């Protein structure tokens with residue numbers, strides 16, 4: 001199937017309120033343009049340099065999502081144009097995003113990455129840390145960031161019930177806090193392998209790569 005057919009197939013299966021972020025990391029510009037020509041405008045990248053290059057080379061009406069692990073010293077390269085930063089996993093990083101957003105006279109939308117998986121290796125805030133931060137004095141002083149919700153990755157497992165349980169707990173967390181903070185509207189959960197479960201559990205944004213563009217081949 002072509003990229004266009006893959007996109008249409010996925011779009012068809014998503015409710016209207018769910019945004020599809022096409023994860024194009026490692027893929028060449030020609031493939032992104034195929035998706036663009038089929039109407040796709042939201043693209044997700046994991047590597048800063050690759051994102052900067054693609055932003056320079058591709059149409060200016062693309063919404064660029066940064067979905068990888070962001071290092072503080074690289075925020076400055078994407079701050080002028082990034083649409084949404086998904087994986088914000090520390091207060092230090094938020095402070096740097098705020099600083100760079102201010103320099104660019106922008107307010108940058110961010111999602112806090114929450115740790116829901118069983119694995120030890122995933123980045124992110126725990127529910128408790130996140131809760132603590134959202135009502136902190138520090139947060140109230142960061143005027144150039146806008147936290148619009150949460151992002152997470154489920155455990156890397158075939159156990160669908162486990163994945164469902166993890167997404168469900170995050171959705172409950174969002175509902176609890178969006179009642180007090182109406183900016184919290186976005187739940188970025190769901191990748192190629194688990195987006196259908198994520199949508200059932202309240203996803204408003206899915207990040208899909210290989211199902212659109214094919215498997216990634218990494219070369220070093």
Ligand SMILES: *Cc1c(COP(=O)(O)O)cnc(C)c1O
Pocket residue numbers: 023025046067068190191192193207208209210211
């Ligand atoms: C690569 C990646 C995706 C997309 O993964 P697929 O399995 O190819 O759909 C989604 N989210 C994050 C954070 C990623 O790094």
